[in-house]
Amino acid sequence: KDLENQQKLANVVILATGGTIAGAGASAANSATYQAAKVGVDKLIAGVPELANLANVRGEQVMQIASESITNENLLQLGKRVAELADSKDVDGIVITHGTDTLEETAYFLNLVEKTDKPIVVVGSMRPGTAMSADGMLNLYNAVAVAGSKDARGKGVLVTMNDEIQSGRDVSKTINIKTEAFKSPWGPLGMVVEGKSYWFRLPAKRHTQDSEFDIKTISSLPAVDIAYGYGNVSDTAYKALAQNGAKAIIHAGTGNGSVSSRVVPALQELRKNGVQIIRSSHVNGGGFVLRNAEQPDDKNDWVVAHDLNPQKARILAMVALTKTQDSKELQRIFWEY
C-alpha cells in the first residue's frame, strides 16, 4: 500500500539556499532578531512531516546564505542546478527555499531562463522557524503542494507566501515585518489552501518554455547596477557605476521614472559612450513607465522598464545583454517579458 501511494505521489526536489526560512533566533519571542541561513535542508523537511502526504520529497543544500548577499554567480549556480533537475525524468517539480530580501529577483531570473513547463516554486518566510507563529512551515507545505500539482505546469516560476500563489515575475516584497509581505501590483494568480491550489488568472508575459533565454547557454552575467532618484540628487553615483564597468544603469526614478535635470546630461553622455540607460520607477505600489513620457527616450536612445521595479529591471537587463547590445532589441525585450 505504501509503495503504491509513493508511486502515485509527485517527486519534488527542495533546493535550499538559506534565508529566514532557515533562520534561528535565541527565543520564541524573537520574530525579528535572529540569524538567517542556519538550519539545513534535512532539518527543514523533517520539521514538516506532512510533506510526505503531498509528494516524495528530497532536499539538496545548494548554498546557505542570507539572500541580501546573493551574487550573480549564485544565481547562475542555482539556475543551472534547476535546469538539470527539470531535465530529469524522475523530477516532477522543484521548490527553492530562499531569503525574502531578493526572492523576487531570483524568481524572476528563473522565470526568464528555465526552459521547462515543470513547476518551479520559490518560497521563504518572514519569521524564523524558532519564532512563535513562524510562517515557514505552512509556506513550505504550500510550495510543495503547488510544485507537485499538474495544474501548476506551464505557469512560469511561482512564489507561495501567505497562502497566495504569486507570479515570480510580478511579485515583490512590500514590507519587511508582516507575514503578508509579498504582493504583486496585478494581484496573485491563485490561492493554496490545505494543500490544494485554486487558480484565478495566468501570466501574460513570456516565460520559461516560451522564453528566448536559456540558462544552459549563459556562462556569465554582465554588470548592471541601479542608481536611485530623489530630490537634490547628483550624477555622482551614475558616473561612478559606469566607471566601474556597468554595461547598463537602471535609473530607479521618481514617479514616472522621471530624471532630475541635474542628472540628464550625464545619462545622455553615458549612453553616447555605450552604457544602456533604463528608466524604472521606485514608487511603492508598482511603477508604470512609458516611453517618451517625462523624458524623450527616442531622442536619448534610452529604454523604459515599464512595470518592472528597479531590481527586476536589473535582472532582465543582465539576461537580455547576454544576447544583444541593441537598445531597440532591449526595449522589445522589456515589453515582452
Ligand SMILES: NC(=O)C[C@H](N)C(=O)O
Ligand atoms: N525574511 C528573510 O528571509 C530576510 C533575510 N534577510 C533574507 O533575505 O535572507
